[in-house]
Amino acid sequence: MAGLRRAGVIGGGFMAEVHARAIRAAGHEVHGIASSSPESGRLAARRLGVPIAFDSAEALIAADEIDVVHVCTPNALHFEQASAAIQHGKSVVCEKPLAISEIDAEHLRRAADDAGAVTAVPFVYRYYPVVREIRERIRGGEAGELLLLHGSYLQDWLANRADTNWRVSSDGGGPSRAFADVGVHWCDLMEFITGHRIVRLSARLVTAHPHRGAPGDRVLNEDMSLLTFETDGGAAGSLTVSQISQGRKNRLWFSFDGTEGSFEFNQETPDSFWIGGIDSSSTVTAGTGGMRSADARRLSMLPAGHPQGYQDAFKAFMSDAYSAMMGEEAFGLPDFSDGFRAAQLTAAVIRSSESQEWVVVPEFESASANERSVR
Template identity: 65%
Template sequence: MLFDAPLRAGIIGGGFMAEVHSRAVRAAGHTVAGVSTSSRASAQAAAQRIGAQQSFDSALELIASPEIDVIHVCTPNDLHAELSLAAIAAGKPVICEKPLATTLADATTLAEAACAARVPTAVPFAYRYYPTIWEIRTRIQAGEAGDLLLLHGSYLQDWLAEPLSTNWRVDPAKGGVSRAFADIGVHWCDLMEFVTGHRIVRIAANLSTPYRSRGAASASCPVGTEDVATVLFETDRGAVGSLTVSQISRGRKNRLWFSFDGSEGSYQFNQESPNELWIGGLDESRTITSGTAGLRGADARKYALLPAGHPQGYQDSFNAFMADAYRAFVGESVGGLPTFEDGLRAAAITDAVLLASQTRTWAEVAPAPALALPLKK
């Protein structure tokens, strides 16, 4: 089923990501037609906050409404599978926040259902949409790095560095059995595979929870999910890698950093300085600044909206993701769009991390199932 622009978005959830989604929908030239949350009162408040045209009493009412074309699932993780399946059953394109589901089995069900129903999907791995990311991808694909040998990096935050801090993500019943890795580690893995073309095939991992309880002493709750994940991995092309993920690293607000090191050159990126990429060589290293003059790749230039010296940030990358998703929903061919296939891939990697940590042995990443129809154009 194809849709005519402008499309009418229905957002389920009223938190931070709902606000990011709503701004991106409008930036892409579409309409935020409705919102639903956990109650009528909070939905009405969310409608005012994100500029939605109306509020709905329930998520299922929003999904069923003929006034809504596209469903955005921005809820706690435990609701992702149920609501995405309802959107697929209604034949409506769906953008689901990651993790796609809290289990690999549910993520597989979602990907298979979307394929069988021919429903367009997307998962916001929006860090792909920095121009510098596309530039690194172009240069690596052109062979400028030589053979990639070492793929390493980290994703560090500090929003749970204080043991008094808590959130629904801490509860496995709402957030899933993995927290730090499933929440942010999968972003790093998605970028690595997208940029390099390598696929992680086996993993060794350790999950750590230094803070075993959270919240004030009078209302503290036990913590069953990890604060820190350390991961070793091997790829299908013979490279090795390492990744550190943390939500308790004081001073690191949202530092996704990587270095992809090849036989001919290395490429480094830091999400907190996303307009710069560092290229390392034996005789010379240099930094390239995002801007149409400094980027060679056509895809990188497409997403570079401003000249050098005019920074683009997180919302810009999310806007670019949303614009591509909505173009796909109206039938355009869009390369590089992360779909439920990529959400399933993230779930498979998370599952392997959990297994490796539990067994203290290397774990294989489950291969993708044979899907009835391709999820990507």
């Protein structure tokens, strides 16, 4: 196949499987995999149907037959592995957070720019068709002047004190968990859709369960984050993030409210969105004539009434990422500049929570998140 790219996936867990499916759906080859040990790499290769199990991440990155490196490992390993991949001249798809410190994330962004590497970070909620439709309508003025940008991202997978995971360790997961893990998805979506940038924020990080799992396992990152912010477009906003909300599986919800209308979206029902007005309100469904955006129609792969979900969004993201690697345009593709933006916001949230003061977020223009034209 002309233009076939051979991918190497580092990591053998859930996200590695999601990446592998999406790579194949994009028409490319999952050529090799490496995990935390040679044995776990071989097990992952058999489970995912990958022909080569490398003994280490280093061996996979250095292999001449690997064109694209996918980093799907614990957060603390992202910086080292993505850096090495760039140094070896590879394209890189790295899970967020790009790094567990703002400094390391900026280093990766600069290294990718200097090397001319094509990079991608899976902020995949951008790839729901209705998200692109909301973006075009808001940027076309249908909401009027945006005044209030608010929402939440709620999960329950760590609701009980006995629940644990490598992410609850600051060594493996980093100094922030709930915000750095899922809150940044909401912020990326808000900035991508509205064109507004968070310039100032006040945050509180809360650890509900200071010990998890076995006795003595201390938790040093947060279960909940509460955020109030201001944007460069004059809007105010708020965000609640939780990984301990019983019954909420993956509820990313927002309402962007303006002088002419409000736009509401819930990721758990991703095939529709709500438009609110004083005189009337309506629901728009993906795949119908109500979808006006060419970009939304491009991403609508199924007829109306056939739901597209998270893996479909991931496949669309991966298709754009590999198109970019082959020199094609991929509008809205999140890259390492967007990963750095998320690290900036995370660092500001931590500083604000520690100081209990409002914090200014440094200016940085991310081309894909802040692109003003609508296609």
